[in-house]
């Protein structure tokens with residue numbers, strides 16, 4: 001593509017190609033709405049949503065085939081308690097109030113890109129896409145079905161207004177739609193406007209999140225088994241604080257499920273999912 005110059009005034013002309021590239025960049029940054037994106041995709045073949053990857057998407061999925069292959073699902077020989085594959089720990093000394101935790105993927109650069117896409121750029125389809133993987137992960141449906149309700153980790157009302165949605169609720173809704181377990185987004189509220197946990201150390205995270213959650217007075221969680229839903233599990237500080245609040249309110253037990261997990265020093269499958277299944281993810 002060459003930039004052409006007007007033969008009269010010598011200024012560069014805005015060519016259609018330049019406009020389309022501008023649109024593509026805007027689209028990757030989430031500036032363009034999903035509806036407008038749908039219209040544009042008729043004109044421009046949709047590209048992979050991973051930043052600076054301009055490959056064509058694979059079979060209607062938001063990623064190209066090569067990025068899809070870079071995802072690391074955690075699904076084989078997963079420990080019933082800590083969710084780590086091939087764990088040898090008996091967990092005699094379990095440090096958390098929640099009974100167990102399971103995550104769908106290892107947090108790697110590709111997954112970070114997808115999560116960043118929906119969390120900060122409002123690409124809600126990314127959350128639906130990732131949650132849809134749960135349908136095909138071994139034992140995941142049974143894991144979810146053991147609970148009475150899915151409880152998304154709430155955002156502070158101010159942050160939710162800024163962002164326009166709660167990413168954990170999007171994930172919980174998606175998990176609810178294929179498992180049939182109801183999504184309870186009203187019982188747990190966040191009363192403290194906390195700093196983002198991303199750059200904090202373990203102790204700072206605990207301090208930052210301390211007493212951040214409160215129960216809705218009208219909640220009916222007494223005696224219920226609740227599955228807490230979040231996007232990323234790092235040290236477990238947020239999940240712990242939520243679990244403590246839910247258990248104090250009378251929940252009989254709390255489990256955790258997240259899209260991603262950090263800090264696993266273990267080899268997970270390079271690509272454990274069948275690519276043929278991918279075509280039906282968004283149905």
Ligand SMILES: [Zn+2]
Nearest residue numbers: 048053064067
């Ligand atoms: Zn890609």
Ligand SMILES: [Zn+2]
Nearest residue numbers: 079082087089
């Ligand atoms: Zn374990």
